[in-house]
Amino acid sequence: MHYKSAPLRTCFAIWFSALLLLTGCKKATTCETNPEVARIDAPVQVERLEQSFFAIKNEAEAQQFLARNPLLANQFLQRRQYPSDAALAAILTRLATNPGLQKLGRETLAEFSSTDTLQTELKQLMQHVRYYFPTFRVPPVKTFVSGLSQDLFVNDSLMVLSLDFFVGPKASYRPNVPAYILRRYTPAHLLPTVAQAISSKYNQPVPANQQTMLGEMIQLGKSLYFTEKVLPCTPDSVLIGYTADELAGLEFNEGKVWAHFIEKKLLYNNSPFTIQKYVSERPNVPEIAKTAPGRIGAWVGWQIVRKYMETHPNVTLAQLMAQKDPQAILNESRYRPKRK
Structure with missing residues (x-):
């Protein structure tokens, strides 16, 4: 393509110097919250499963974990893909007792230490969704450490947040993705990832x-x-x-x-x-x-x-x-x- 001045590749290379000239004149933006949104009823219940998961020491305890969390087992862990619950329990036991994953679990709990904060942020997100889509049903939310196998699961009956994906650069283990994707796995990107997943419903x-x-x-x-x-x-x-x-x-x-x-x-x-x-x-x-x-x-x-x-x-x-x-x-x- 042709330009009257510089080619596009050159323009991208020099954009920063031109932008500096405009920064002082750029109007500051502010975030205004809609008071009507705050009145929307959108109860969010967050259940933290990390500690109970890492409490698993053997396959019998893993099967008990599956029995206590049937939605997680059926939908997130996809238990039907395994020949038996015993097979899935064996995999969960290996994960829960893996020292590397245990370390990542501790880092995850440290980064996302406040359940109240996470619940508040999710509630505000769900209030906005219900403001625009009043019939939206807020699913129960479970947090988990998946071993970097799946970052998020959401449907009408369940939301699972694999928080180990979103610990950020301080984590001992990070998702095996290119750097330009990896930078989106930080605490700040958790809610946008959730919101985009919900958008697919509509x-x-x-x-x-x-x-x-x-x-x-x-x-x-x-x-x-x-x-x-x-x-x-x-x-x-x-x-x-x-x-x-x-x-x-x-x-x-x-x-x-x-x-x-x-x-x-x-x-x-x-x-x-x-x-x-x-x-x-x-x-x-x-x-x-x-x-x-x-x-x-x-x-x-x-x-x-x-x-x-x-x-x-x-x-x-x-x-x-x-x-x-x-x-x-x-x-x-x-x-x-x-x-x-």
Whole structure:
């Protein structure tokens, strides 16, 4: 693609110096809580299972643990995949008595020491969800140390938070994922991960004939917008899992990023390989710039959805999430970011 001034790769490389000139003029944002949300009834009961799990010393105690926690056993641990409860109990016993996992368990309990704090934060999240979706049923919440096998499970009847995933850089053992994903496994990213999981309950997918780059971008953008609305005091960088520098670079170059999608005729591309380049996990998107972060298509979709909701103040979050036509959202958003 061509520019009147510098190419996009150069613009991304020099965004920081230009941004410094704008920082002093940028209007500060504040988080305003809606008093109506605080009145929403959304009882959250958090049960900490870490200590009872690490109290397991043999397979008989592991089977007792399974019997006391049938939902966890059936849904999170997927007991039906094992030939017998004895087989699952043997695995749990090995995990619970593993010195390395025990150490990680102690670190997890130290990082998430306050059940009251976690319960309060989850309650505020659930109040926001029920504010927008009054029929939402708050599931019972269990915290667990999974041995870094699964970070989160949520459905209408159960939520399991594997807190060992979210201890952060101080943990002895961390999820076996690339660094650009690993940075999203910190305490600050726990609630956004929960919120995005809940969004899938309401985020209606686009029809099969509209599974294009635009369709995927809008789908992911709706999920991020949902997360933003139910966690209104969480910074954008945490919601999407970018560094502050990456987010500032995108905001400064938004017009150029959008121009790339337009000039390369990407919006209606339906090649899964091409789509994944822009919306899936990658350290960067070199097709745009070496410093353009992965999942950039999701970020652009988020900005389109934001613009759509800004220009349609009477559209509810529920109506947005039910909207299956990505083209309508784009057209009616009048999203036209300018190049700088």
